[in-house]
Amino acid sequence: MKRNTESIEKLIIAFGSLGGVGKKTAMRYAYKIVDMSLQEVKEFCDALMTVKERVRYCNNCATFCENDLCDICQNRKSNIVCVVSYPRDVLSIERAGGYSGLYHVLHGTISPIDGRGPDQLRIKELLARLKDGNIHEVIVATNPDIEGDVTAMYIAKLLKPFDIKVSRIAQGISIGSDIEFVDETTLSRAIDNRIQI
Amino acid sequence: MKRNTESIEKLIIAFGSLGGVGKKTAMRYAYKIVDMSLQEVKEFCDALMTVKERVRYCNNCATFCENDLCDICQNRKSNIVCVVSYPRDVLSIERAGGYSGLYHVLHGTISPIDGRGPDQLRIKELLARLKDGNIHEVIVATNPDIEGDVTAMYIAKLLKPFDIKVSRIAQGISIGSDIEFVDETTLSRAIDNRIQI
Numbered sequence: 132m133k134r135n136t137e138s139i140e141k142l143i144i145a146f147g148s149l150g151g152v153g154k155k156t157a158m159r160y161a162y163k164i165v166d167m168s169l170q171e172v173k174e175f176c177d178a179l180m181t182v183k184e185r186v187r188y189c190n191n192c193a194t195f196c197e198n199d200l201c202d203i204c205q206n207r208k209s210n211i212v213c214v215v216s217y218p219r220d221v222l223s224i225e226r227a228g229g230y231s232g233l234y235h236v237l238h239g240t241i242s243p244i245d246g247r248g249p250d251q252l253r254i255k256e257l258l259a260r261l262k263d264g265n266i267h268e269v270i271v272a273t274n275p276d277i278e279g280d281v282t283a284m285y286i287a288k289l290l291k292p293f294d295i296k297v298s299r300i301a302q303g304i305s306i307g308s309d310i311e312f313v314d315e316t317t318l319s320r321a322i323d324n325r326i327q328i
Numbered sequence: 329m330k331r332n333t334e335s336i337e338k339l340i341i342a343f344g345s346l347g348g349v350g351k352k353t354a355m356r357y358a359y360k361i362v363d364m365s366l367q368e369v370k371e372f373c374d375a376l377m378t379v380k381e382r383v384r385y386c387n388n389c390a391t392f393c394e395n396d397l398c399d400i401c402q403n404r405k406s407n408i409v410c411v412v413s414y415p416r417d418v419l420s421i422e423r424a425g426g427y428s429g430l431y432h433v434l435h436g437t438i439s440p441i442d443g444r445g446p447d448q449l450r451i452k453e454l455l456a457r458l459k460d461g462n463i464h465e466v467i468v469a470t471n472p473d474i475e476g477d478v479t480a481m482y483i484a485k486l487l488k489p490f491d492i493k494v495s496r497i498a499q500g501i502s503i504g505s506d507i508e509f510v511d512e513t514t515l516s517r518a519i520d521n522r523i524q525i
Binding site for chain 1: 334342346353
């Protein structure tokens with residue numbers, strides 16, 4: 132008996148499919164499920180199914196929501212749109228505070244190596260939102276890595292014909308960091324992007 | 329919108345109940361569920377419910393199994409019983425190889441600080457197994473920490489009246505470790521437990 136029982140092995144595979152969950156961790160989760168009461172496991176399943184049934188993409192910005200439109204699209208008036216890669220980024224920016232504009236979620240980045248081109252992203256939906264002329268600025272908030280850079284450049288190029296300001300969130304040294312320990316690329320980028328004071 | 333939608337928040341709490349899952353990790357799992365197909369989420373729920381419905385404790389040794397008796401209790405003949413704290417420990421020892429005896433799972437350790445006394449463990453079931461005189465040796469394989477030590481001592485004392493050899497797995501430096509970096513307690517224990525060569 133060098134293996135778990137069949138049903139536990141299946142559950143371990145299921146937990147493994149959540150991404151970033153190793154065999155040992157998945158096993159720990161599965162054992163925890165065995166030790167839970169039937170009621171608790173039923174509630175767990177309910178929570179899973181409810182999310183799957185209720186959560187959808189906002190018709191306007193494509194972040195997660197449970198209605199046709201998300202809270203932000205429904206309640207905020209703004210002529211600025213912040214373009215992000217994933218719904219989790221909307222949450223991060225909201226939590227940071229300070230931004231009170233709208234969002235647009237691409238659901239990915241351009242990544243030829245993973246076979247993901249612009250067509251797989253919600254870029255045409257972004258263009259559709261810009262056509263009525265109400266949006267004056269687009270802030271691209273993709274990650275500061277190659278895929279994020281490529282995606283930002285692509286969008287900037289695409290928006291050239293529109294009379295819209297396109298910007299990207301600043302890249303530089305983090306607040307509270309120590310210049311001695313900042314990596315070279317970030318430091319060199321921070322010097323390139325220096326701001327007059 | 330500084331929070332996720334209601335159903336996502338509920339799922340985050342559910343994932344959090346698996347133990348050792350922080351808020352950020354639970355959120356990542358929940359987002360993954362949103363991105364899964366309905367079919368995949370249904371299969372996930374099936375895996376959860378199947379484990380809960382099928383997996384039970386072996387009537388003899390109390391490890392996880394899907395029948396009245398586990399594979400080991402059903403197929404192995406031995407007069408040695410290895411006492412472990414949790415079902416996962418059975419698997420670890422089986423995987424290590426070299427041991428071909430039976431097991432007994434306590435489902436915990438004695439821990440007064442957590443309000444867990446000997447009565448909460450499957451100790452009387454262990455005694456019942458020993459009464460017919462077929463078992464000649466009990467190896468206690470609890471963890472080498474205070475709770476494991478207390479549990480081992482308790483069992484050793486309890487088995488005194490029986491004509492049974494009681495042993496505990498060796499504590500010493502790990503194979504492949506470097507004496508320079510072994511912690512002091514382990515090193516001192518390894519010297520105390522030195523074996524003649």
